Each structure stands twice: as structure tokens, then as C-alpha cells.
Amino acid sequence: MYTHMRRFFAINFLLVLTHAFYIPGFSIKSYHDGETIPLFVNKVYSDRSELQYRYADLPFVCPPTGRVHTGRFTSGASISLNLGEVLRGDRITVSDYELVMGNDEEALFLCSHTMDAAGIRKTKELIRDGYLAEWIVDNLPGATSYQTTDKTRKYYAAGFKLGEEVASKEGQDPQYFLNNHVTLVIRFHRAPGRDGRHGKKVIVGFEVFPKSIEAGHRKANGLPEDISNVAQGMSLSSQFHDEGSDNVTLNIPFTYSVYFREEDRLEWQNRWSMYFVAQDDSSNIHWLAIINSLVIAGLLTTVVAVIVAQTLHKNIKAGADGDKPRSNVDQRVKSPGLEKGGLLEQLSDAEIIGDASSDDVVVDDASGWKLLHGDVFRPPPHGGLLAPLVGSGIQLVLVALGLLILSALGLLNPSFRGGYGSVGIGLFVAAGLVSGYVSARVYKTFGGQIWQKNVFVTASLVPGLLFATTFCLNLFVWVQASSNAIPFTTLILLVCLWLFIQVPLVYVGGWYGYTVAGTWTHPIKTNSIPRQIPPQPWFIRNMQAILLGGFIPFAVIFIELMFVFKNLWQDKSGYYYVFGFLSLISIILLVTVIEVAIVATYVRLCSENHQWWWHSFMVGGSSSLWIFTYLAWYYFAKLHITGFVSSLLFFCYGFLACAVYGLLTGTVGFLAAYVFVQNMYAAIKVD
Incomplete structure (x- = not known):
């Protein structure tokens, strides 16, 4: 009897909840x-x-x-x-x-x-x-x-x-x-x-x-x-x-x-x-965009496969055939007059072979990227800034994936008015835990000492940029008495979400990542003296490589961007709901960014340039430059926006969107390049 009564009350309670909340x-x-x-x-x-x-x-x-x-x-x-x-x-x-x-x-x-x-x-x-x-x-x-x-x-x-x-x-x-x-x-x-x-x-x-x-x-x-x-x-x-x-x-x-x-x-x-x-x-045009993206991604996949199959596999096979690279100590060269039992035995290995105490390997036919084994994992300049950028980028990656998954499941749909903004902010705040963890580990890997400083920069980088820009724009919008103006109470709420929820989560993640998880291990040690970088070909220099690498992901999403821009600034309905196409394009975009970052990093290392950390990040996020350029062209060629305040809002919010996108894709490119370099140099490590 008691069991039936409990079940009855439970069913009624669920019915009350169902009628009390509108989903x-x-x-x-x-x-x-x-x-x-x-x-x-x-x-x-x-x-x-x-x-x-x-x-x-x-x-x-x-x-x-x-x-x-x-x-x-x-x-x-x-x-x-x-x-x-x-x-x-x-x-x-x-x-x-x-x-x-x-x-x-x-x-x-x-x-x-x-x-x-x-x-x-x-x-x-x-x-x-x-x-x-x-x-x-x-x-x-x-x-x-x-x-x-x-x-x-x-x-x-x-x-x-x-x-x-x-x-x-x-x-x-x-x-x-x-x-x-x-x-x-x-x-x-x-x-x-x-x-x-x-x-x-x-x-x-x-x-x-x-x-x-x-x-x-x-x-x-x-x-x-x-x-x-x-x-x-x-x-x-x-x-x-x-x-x-x-x-x-x-x-x-x-x-x-x-x-x-x-x-x-x-x-x-x-x-x-x-x-x-x-x-x-317009589904036919969407399919055309997907086919265009697949062709570009397929070509890049072929290039990456060739790099992995012909270059890395060759080194692994050489080691298996007995042509394994020899240790530096085994390559001592005796000078005339230095005989066994004499001065030679009184000298250390380092004194005989020079400054190679931290080198693990020297390859007889070393050339290109193999020569950088002692410098490839050297911490980059301004690593204290790169670490928070990567941590914030991971935060944005999790938000984007969460929104796409919830949209694909139908939990986020046009009838949930304001759902993308509300859920996106919630996911961003919750992802602060992972952001602090990743940022702290990257920071310690780069040799950082003050992890609290890294936590503060990570927790305030993206929210600070967004809040400061929005607050300044609000001053113009308030004067116009527009509903775009965010109420002061909402601004206070956003600040409270940042101070009392996100910052503590970033702090906890940063503490755990720095003190417990520690640095990422590398397969090869770093020399004490950095290697001199030879003159670089024109297409590998920073700006040229960044622009060229960013054009390929931009070409992948160019057609889909046309629909997004039309919906945001011409139709103004806010109901862009072709998430099947958008999700597929997003996946292809991420794959393309990963492959572009890998190819760009490999080409840079083959040119004997060991400064790849920032380069991989910039190449991964450089398509945002092309998107902002396309945005400016779209403003002058397609739109009829008039007035100083409207134009200011358009370009400022467009810049913020491109900056967030660049931070996301830059992080994806950085992590892809890091995993690639790790596995590439692990293949020639001497046990």
C-alpha cells in the first residue's frame, strides 16, 4: 500500500512540474x-x-x-x-x-x-x-x-x-x-x-x-x-x-x-x-558549399598523408632496419696525439663533442627538420601570453561544440528565444575549469613560475575584451534610446557571473593543472644554446605564411558565410536553422584548420626554423583576417546601413566575432601542430 501511494505522489509531482515549466x-x-x-x-x-x-x-x-x-x-x-x-x-x-x-x-x-x-x-x-x-x-x-x-x-x-x-x-x-x-x-x-x-x-x-x-x-x-x-x-x-x-x-x-x-x-x-x-x-547551394569544402579538405588530407607516410615512416623504417641514429658519445673523433689512457680519458664527453650535453641524437644524413631536434621544444618568446590564449581558445571550442550538439539534438531551436545566448554564456562560464587547466599546463611547459598571474590573465582575457567593448558601445546605443542597449542590471549580472563563478573555476583548473598535472613531457631535450635560423623563403615568412594558410579555411566556409551574413544583416530574422549543413561545414572547417597547421608547421621546420609555437597559432586563426575583410566588403557592396552608430556597431561586433573565431581556430591549429611535432620527433628518439 505504501509503495502504491509513493508512486502515486511521484507521478503527480512530475505532472505538476510538467505544467509548471514551459520547455x-x-x-x-x-x-x-x-x-x-x-x-x-x-x-x-x-x-x-x-x-x-x-x-x-x-x-x-x-x-x-x-x-x-x-x-x-x-x-x-x-x-x-x-x-x-x-x-x-x-x-x-x-x-x-x-x-x-x-x-x-x-x-x-x-x-x-x-x-x-x-x-x-x-x-x-x-x-x-x-x-x-x-x-x-x-x-x-x-x-x-x-x-x-x-x-x-x-x-x-x-x-x-x-x-x-x-x-x-x-x-x-x-x-x-x-x-x-x-x-x-x-x-x-x-x-x-x-x-x-x-x-x-x-x-x-x-x-x-x-x-x-x-x-x-x-x-x-x-x-x-x-x-x-x-x-x-x-x-x-x-x-x-x-x-x-x-x-x-x-x-x-x-x-x-x-x-x-x-x-x-x-x-x-x-x-x-x-x-x-x-x-x-537554397539546399543545392549548401550542398555545393559542402562539396567545395570536401574537395579542399581532401587535397589537404592527401598532403598530410604524404608527409606522414613518406617522411616519418621512412625514419621509423630506417631504425627498424638497423640504420638507427647513433648517440653523440659514439661519434667521438680522436685528435692526433690523444691516445687511450692519456688526456682523452681525462676529458668529459661534452668537452670532446662540444655543446651537445642535452642532445639525444645526431643523424648522419641530418637535414631539414631533423637538425632542430635540440631546439624544436624551446619555449617561445612571450609564452606567458600564448598560454592564456590557448586556454581561452579551448574554452571557446567547448562552447561551440556544446551549441552545435544541442542544436543537432533539437534542444536549442528557434522557439527557444534567446537560447543560444543564454546557453552559450552558461557553457562559457562552466568551461572556465578546463580553460584554467589547459592554460596552466601550457604555462608551466613554457617555464612559467607565477601560475596565479596566468590564471588572472586567462580568466579576464576574453570576458574583459567582450565586456569592455560592449560597455563602450553601450554608451553610444543608450544615447539612441535603442533596445540594443544592455540594461545596467544585466551588466552587473554578467560581472557577477565572471567574478563569482568563472574566475573561481579558472583558478581551480589552473591550480590543478600547474601543481598536480604539471608540464607536458617532450621526447627530446632542448640545447642550452639556440640554433641560428637561416634565411627563409618568401612564402614561409610570417605574414605571407599566415595569409596563405588562412585563405584555405576561408575558402572552405566562404559559401556558407554568405548565408549567415544574409540572415544576420539583410533578413534580420535571426532564424538561421540549417544546422545539418552548418554542423557538417564546421567539422570540415576544423579538419582543414588542423591539416593547414600541420602542413605549415612541417614546412617551417623543414626550413630549419624552430619558432613554430606562435606560428601554428597564427596560421590556425588567420582565416579570421579573411573573414573580416569579406565582412568589410559585404558592408560596402551588399548592405545599406546608414548612420555613424550603426556602422560603428557593425564593425565593432564584427571584429569581436572574428577575434573570437580566430582565437578558437588558432587554438585548434596550435594543439594539432603540437601533437604532430611530438609524434614526429618521438620517431627519431634514441632510447
């Missing part, structure tokens, strides 16, 4: 006929500006009535957001629009709002810059409906226009028309399971059709006399701007229509697919 993308909200559906307003955005604005703060928006909707929603109240939503500029507010499941309304009056001259000028600017509004119903963004070029399928583009700019006659200012009426179409499907059997429905689509209707010819209730036959739109006449009077006002009536339509062919779990039809149509 984006997995929790289904069903509605019965007559139930009120809340409509939220979020923000406005444009492909001509990097500045977003809170919709509720716009000058033409009706002030909230404070009316309480069904449940806990009050008109004008702000919705609690996660960290990722705040960082992406979301500012969600409850609206006064009334949506009742199953009830069609041909026309409803919302309010009549009066704008002053400053509000009219601001509204004109928003319409001129092509701003789109984002509304939300059941976690779906309001969408403009389109058809594919062959007119066989319908697809959605998130957002709808605030108004229209109409060109006037030559010499006259253009006319601006504000969309003061919206037709809301809610697509629904029968709810799955028991809810469906009880007549409940789920929302699978939210379409918005804006319209401009003149203020005149209205009924007593504020509705147009004939909403389907409108002669003129709601014009923001140019005379208001020309007169320049601050006393000019304009009264604008706002109305809306609501229609519910059943969508039999679209299930709830596939409702987001309507937003990706356009991306699906």
Missing part, C-alpha cells in the same frame, strides 16, 4: 474555443540600421490601458526575459489586442492616438529606413506571408512593415503612409492526444497583413465605413516637417481584424518549418 519547442499550449490568446509586442528592426527599438516606446503606439487579460497578463506589463533575449535586444510587452480562439472579428477599434511633430518626424524616419515590427502569439513571431517563385509553396518572413514610402513627383518630398490597421490571421490545428479529443486547438501559424487607412470617413465607434474599400491611406503629410512647428499634431485611429483558419496539413511540431522554406530552397 520551448517541446511544451504544447492548447486552447479551447472562447479562450483569450495574449498578443505580445516586441521590437522593430531594419536591414538599414543596427539599432532596434522597443515597439511599446514608439511615438505612434497606443498607450496601454492596464487591462488584465486572461491569466497573469496585464496590458503594458513587460515579460521576464532570459539573458539571451536581453542581449539580442528583445523587449516583450503585453498588448491590448483581443484575440479569442475561434472568434472572427471583421473590424475592432483599438485606440485613437495623437502624435506631435517630433513623433511624426521619428515615424517617418522609421518608415524611410524600412523598419519591421515583431509581434508574438504563442511564441510564434508575426509573419508576412509569401509564395515561392514557382508558386507551389507558401512561406513566412518574420515581421511586417510599419508603413510605406511613396515617391512623389520630381522635386517634391516623398509621401509616408503609416499602417494603422492590421489583419491578424491565426492558423490552428487540432491538438494532439487527449486535448484534441476534447476539442482543443493548437496554433501553427501567425500571419500579419498591415494596411494604411485614412483617418476620415469613420463611424461613431472609430471604425472605417467600408474597411474592404479604402480610398486613401493614413498619410504623414510632408507639410508637418516643412513647417517645422512643434505645435503640429496628428490624430491617428488604430483598428484591427482577426480571423481564425484551420490548417489541416501543418502539425504543431512542424510549424517553424514555414519560416525556413526559403532556406530549404
Whole structure:
């Protein structure tokens, strides 16, 4: 009896948890006929500006009535957001629009709002810059409906226009028309399971059709006399701007229509697919990008295979055939007059063979990279900076892998608004433990003594760069009253995450890596005197090698970058969800970076240049230089961004993204080269 009661309470407890927490993308909200559906307003955005604005703060928006909707929603109240939503500029507010499941309304009056001259000028600017509004119903963004070029399928583009700019006659200012009426179409499907059997429905689509209707010819209730036959739109006449009077006002009536339509062919779990039809149509180009990447990666793989098979295997085989390199001590050369039992026996081996006390091997036919066996593991200059860079790079690698895996599993999806930012920051903070560990081991391998200093640099390098840049940009954005501005409380939260969670984790990882794990062991000891580096061929010199090595990974991701850039700065929807392609391209990119770093390091060692540590890191991350160059070209050739602040945001955030990417790929290149060099020189070690 006790067992059954315990099981009963456990099941009920799980059911309570299921209803208490909403899991984006997995929790289904069903509605019965007559139930009120809340409509939220979020923000406005444009492909001509990097500045977003809170919709509720716009000058033409009706002030909230404070009316309480069904449940806990009050008109004008702000919705609690996660960290990722705040960082992406979301500012969600409850609206006064009334949506009742199953009830069609041909026309409803919302309010009549009066704008002053400053509000009219601001509204004109928003319409001129092509701003789109984002509304939300059941976690779906309001969408403009389109058809594919062959007119066989319908697809959605998130957002709808605030108004229209109409060109006037030559010499006259253009006319601006504000969309003061919206037709809301809610697509629904029968709810799955028991809810469906009880007549409940789920929302699978939210379409918005804006319209401009003149203020005149209205009924007593504020509705147009004939909403389907409108002669003129709601014009923001140019005379208001020309007169320049601050006393000019304009009264604008706002109305809306609501229609519910059943969508039999679209299930709830596939409702987001309507937003990706356009991306699906470009799948052939994605496959072209993958084939291009595979060809480049295949050629590099062949080069690396040749290096390993013909060079390293040759040395191993020579040792197995008895042509094993001889020790230095066995190669003593007697001078005339030095006989056994005389002065020769009184001299040490080091005095006879010179400064080779730390050499393990000398090869009779030594040339190229074999001559560097006593210098190849010599600590690089400024190793105290390289170690934190590698540690921070490992941190970013773990974040990127975590996000790709969670996206592939479907746990991160577009319905989890702000999920990538929130989860990414969480993964970054947690990965501080591994970051401190790797950085400390590299630091000790380079001969570092003050591990606490290394921990501080590792813990503050990337967060410090990101926070300082974001804070400075915020000063410009705050002046513009944009929703891009991060609230001061959020900045304090980020600082607390850094100080009280990440820094301690980096400290623990650094302490363990430095004091317990210790240095990485090398197969060959280092000479006390560094070897002189001969003149280098032009293509191996630092800048040429870095640019050439970075171009190959850039060529791998070039086509996919075109889609990412288009989504971020032209579509501005934020819903780039071809993670199958993106994951595959990312894997090919990492393989390419690894192979490029190995080839570049091998060529450098063959030129008798033992300074490969920084070189491998720079070659691995150098594709970020090409990406930033492509970003600058894209700005001038493809985008129509105007204004100093928007341009500043574009280039600064683009620089941060490229710096983070370069740090990630640079770390991958460094570790790949290190493993390669370790195994290469282990093959000629004398036992």
C-alpha cells in the first residue's frame, strides 16, 4: 500500500512540474474555443540600421490601458526575459489586442492616438529606413506571408512593415503612409492526444497583413465605413516637417481584424518549418558549399598523408632496419696525439663533442627538420601570453561544440528565444575549469613560475575584451534610446557571473593543472644554446605564411558565410536553422584548420626554423583576417546601413566575432601542430 501511494505522489509531482515549466519547442499550449490568446509586442528592426527599438516606446503606439487579460497578463506589463533575449535586444510587452480562439472579428477599434511633430518626424524616419515590427502569439513571431517563385509553396518572413514610402513627383518630398490597421490571421490545428479529443486547438501559424487607412470617413465607434474599400491611406503629410512647428499634431485611429483558419496539413511540431522554406530552397547551394569544402579538405588530407607516410615512416623504417641514429658519445673523433689512457680519458664527453650535453641524437644524413631536434621544444618568446590564449581558445571550442550538439539534438531551436545566448554564456562560464587547466599546463611547459598571474590573465582575457567593448558601445546605443542597449542590471549580472563563478573555476583548473598535472613531457631535450635560423623563403615568412594558410579555411566556409551574413544583416530574422549543413561545414572547417597547421608547421621546420609555437597559432586563426575583410566588403557592396552608430556597431561586433573565431581556430591549429611535432620527433628518439 505504501509503495502504491509513493508512486502515486511521484507521478503527480512530475505532472505538476510538467505544467509548471514551459520547455520551448517541446511544451504544447492548447486552447479551447472562447479562450483569450495574449498578443505580445516586441521590437522593430531594419536591414538599414543596427539599432532596434522597443515597439511599446514608439511615438505612434497606443498607450496601454492596464487591462488584465486572461491569466497573469496585464496590458503594458513587460515579460521576464532570459539573458539571451536581453542581449539580442528583445523587449516583450503585453498588448491590448483581443484575440479569442475561434472568434472572427471583421473590424475592432483599438485606440485613437495623437502624435506631435517630433513623433511624426521619428515615424517617418522609421518608415524611410524600412523598419519591421515583431509581434508574438504563442511564441510564434508575426509573419508576412509569401509564395515561392514557382508558386507551389507558401512561406513566412518574420515581421511586417510599419508603413510605406511613396515617391512623389520630381522635386517634391516623398509621401509616408503609416499602417494603422492590421489583419491578424491565426492558423490552428487540432491538438494532439487527449486535448484534441476534447476539442482543443493548437496554433501553427501567425500571419500579419498591415494596411494604411485614412483617418476620415469613420463611424461613431472609430471604425472605417467600408474597411474592404479604402480610398486613401493614413498619410504623414510632408507639410508637418516643412513647417517645422512643434505645435503640429496628428490624430491617428488604430483598428484591427482577426480571423481564425484551420490548417489541416501543418502539425504543431512542424510549424517553424514555414519560416525556413526559403532556406530549404537554397539546399543545392549548401550542398555545393559542402562539396567545395570536401574537395579542399581532401587535397589537404592527401598532403598530410604524404608527409606522414613518406617522411616519418621512412625514419621509423630506417631504425627498424638497423640504420638507427647513433648517440653523440659514439661519434667521438680522436685528435692526433690523444691516445687511450692519456688526456682523452681525462676529458668529459661534452668537452670532446662540444655543446651537445642535452642532445639525444645526431643523424648522419641530418637535414631539414631533423637538425632542430635540440631546439624544436624551446619555449617561445612571450609564452606567458600564448598560454592564456590557448586556454581561452579551448574554452571557446567547448562552447561551440556544446551549441552545435544541442542544436543537432533539437534542444536549442528557434522557439527557444534567446537560447543560444543564454546557453552559450552558461557553457562559457562552466568551461572556465578546463580553460584554467589547459592554460596552466601550457604555462608551466613554457617555464612559467607565477601560475596565479596566468590564471588572472586567462580568466579576464576574453570576458574583459567582450565586456569592455560592449560597455563602450553601450554608451553610444543608450544615447539612441535603442533596445540594443544592455540594461545596467544585466551588466552587473554578467560581472557577477565572471567574478563569482568563472574566475573561481579558472583558478581551480589552473591550480590543478600547474601543481598536480604539471608540464607536458617532450621526447627530446632542448640545447642550452639556440640554433641560428637561416634565411627563409618568401612564402614561409610570417605574414605571407599566415595569409596563405588562412585563405584555405576561408575558402572552405566562404559559401556558407554568405548565408549567415544574409540572415544576420539583410533578413534580420535571426532564424538561421540549417544546422545539418552548418554542423557538417564546421567539422570540415576544423579538419582543414588542423591539416593547414600541420602542413605549415612541417614546412617551417623543414626550413630549419624552430619558432613554430606562435606560428601554428597564427596560421590556425588567420582565416579570421579573411573573414573580416569579406565582412568589410559585404558592408560596402551588399548592405545599406546608414548612420555613424550603426556602422560603428557593425564593425565593432564584427571584429569581436572574428577575434573570437580566430582565437578558437588558432587554438585548434596550435594543439594539432603540437601533437604532430611530438609524434614526429618521438620517431627519431634514441632510447
